[in-house]
Amino acid sequence: MIHDLLLDLKVVLRGLRKQPLFALSVVFLLAVGIGANILFFSLVYRVLLHPLSYQRPEQLVQLWPEDYVDKLIVATLSERAKSFESVSAYQTGLFGLTEGSEPSMVQGARVGVEYFAVLKATPLLGRSFGATEGRPGQDRVVVLGYDLWKRRFGADRGIIGRPILIDGESRTVVGVMPADFRPLE
Numbered sequence: 001m002i003h004d005l006l007l008d009l010k011v012v013l014r015g016l017r018k019q020p021l022f023a024l025s026v027v028f029l030l031a032v033g034i035g036a037n038i039l040f041f042s043l044v045y046r047v048l049l050h051p052l053s054y055q056r057p058e059q060l061v062q063l064w065p066e067d068y069v070d071k072l073i074v075a076t077l078s079e080r081a082k083s084f085e086s087v088s089a090y091q092t093g094l095f096g097l098t099e100g101s102e103p104s105m106v107q108g109a110r111v112g113v114e115y116f117a118v119l120k121a122t123p124l125l126g127r128s129f130g131a132t133e134g135r136p137g138q139d140r141v142v143v144l145g146y147d148l149w150k151r152r153f154g155a156d157r158g159i160i161g162r163p164i165l166i167d168g169e170s171r172t173v174v175g176v177m178p179a180d181f182r183p184l185e
Helices: 002-018 020-049 071-080 146-153
Strands: 090-098 104-111 141-144 163-166 169-176
Touching: 002 020, 104 146, 141 146
Parallel strands: 141 169
Antiparallel strands: 090 104, 090 163, 163 169
16 A cells, blocks of 8 residues: 555656646645635634633523613622622723823723622733622723723823813723733723
8 A cells, every 4th residue: 555655756746847847736725715814714713612811601691672771780680690700891992191291082891899809800900890889970091902001191101190181071090901902992
């Protein structure tokens, strides 16, 4: 059997030497095909199969309601749903940041006090939200994303405890998330 394989290989190599242009085109087409497959499966892996970059991602559940989920629904789920370790809500959007000479719109999210605990995310600087900061009047705090902190505030480590204006309201910066943290979308 191996003897037959070697004979076949010799015949193929002899034929390729006689027609080098054909051999070159076959090698080129094989390279393009293999490259396209690698690209396709790399994209499929990154988009569909790659695990979430959170601790214990298999334990995360995300609900996408048709309408806005209010605080009462989140509180009810948190109190009564025994199958969840913790529950939090978030709503992404654009927010007006008025800091320094240039006001701008920044991408962000309104999140519940348990948001970072649910994702098992620890801030790079400062802290995340405390339990009392979910109450009306005590919710005037913000945790900045790394890119915004670096770009807009020049990676100033003294930002913790400073007030900033978001949508015209003063918010105190209590934390900055690390560069590898990716919020839910």
